[in-house]
Amino acid sequence: MDRLDELQVFLAILDTGSMAAAAHKLRRSPSAVTRSLATLEQRVGMRLFERSTRRLSATSEGQRLATHARRLLADYDTAVCENEAAPPQGLLRVTAPMVFGRRHMTSVVTKFLMRHPDMQVDLSLSDRNVDLIDNGIDLALRIGRLENSGLVARRLGAVKRITVASPAYLQGRGTPATPEDLAGHELILGTAVRGLAEWRYRKGEREHIVRFTPRLQVNDLDGVLNVAREGFGIARVLSYQAAPDLEAARLVRLLDGYEPEPIPVHLVFPSARQMAPRVRAFVDFAVEEFAQLPLIRQAPSS
Structure with a gap:
């Protein structure tokens, strides 16, 4: 220390x-x-x-x-x-979820390093919410509701939990119009985060809960998306995870009128009052960069 x-x-x-x-x-x-x-x-x-x-x-x-x-x-x-105006320098330790980190955080980090040649970044991609202080991490990107941990947070935007299927599957089995219609379909359960085999939807004040017994469970996101692309059934993922497949029309977004509230995305760090210049520089840069992502920008900022 x-x-x-x-x-x-x-x-x-x-x-x-x-x-x-x-x-x-x-x-x-x-x-x-x-x-x-x-x-x-x-x-x-x-x-x-x-x-x-x-x-x-x-x-x-x-x-x-x-x-x-x-x-x-x-x-x-x-x-x-007396040296506050000096460019940021030193080592910055950052952590982010695996898929989001690969698709978005690595690009932000690369651009940041190109702008600040005296900086180094140690980027750790992990789906575990590690303790920042005990692990010596300067800041983390987190997706989901934040616990009352005492950390300072800067909101970047939000993503949504969406339902998707391939055009081939929908052509053969039909397109569900309501969550209740899912009872007649093959549902692919992603088990990277353990929980009940149920999907929750909302429209207005009414909540729709779909409980099911899956024929296929996959503990890896890429595996879930691969199975959905191949036409086996319907999957549920976060919007940024399926964005490339939606843009390429390999998958189709379903039941968008029943999607639950957006899920917030934050940068969190131990302290704003004693924030090191290198941390402040990265936070300000990342906020600007993530604001340009459509899947972030389209979400409410409240």
Whole structure:
């Protein structure tokens, strides 16, 4: 951990009176704050706090360190502010969902690196929502409703959950006009995210729930799309996942009048107040780039 960062954590504990409160203030995990204090105490070779069941109190050594730490961090902030206009530089760690990342985030990252030659990006594509702080990640793109995690979010737009089938399948089996019509069709269940074998639709205030026993389950998105393209049955995916097939007329969008509410797409990061210039530069750039995607732009911005 950066040594200036250790001092920031130390002062946060001192000012709030506990490691839990410091973790909340800094938007970090309690374990990260505990490790930072332990490392600093080991570095200076003495205890900086007296522990009690209710509150931490600085030792005399801790009080002396706090005086020097505040002066040092103030001088550091002054030096950094003088360099705010400098171009962003350094390593940026980003994560995004697998398919969305391959189709869209890689392009945004490439354009960003071409604009900022002093930057490096470590892009991790994964469908797991990893903890940003514990994994040292600067920002993440997430699709879906956000949990109340304390992260800061910038909304990029939204995608929709859509129903698709190939023209050949529809020619042979007919086109469903309502969700209830799906009962007479072959439905392909994607099981990348485990759940009930049911599809939910909505029109106005009425919700339509289609429960079924699939003859085919596929745990991979490309597999679901391949089976749908080959004409086996009807699939349900996110709009950006099927966009190339819809544009090429390999698949047809069904039941669009019954689609549920759009699913929001956000960039999330640990803190806006202490955002590094490299993070701010990427966030601003990504917001502009994603606004140009039709599948993002067409969604409500609320």
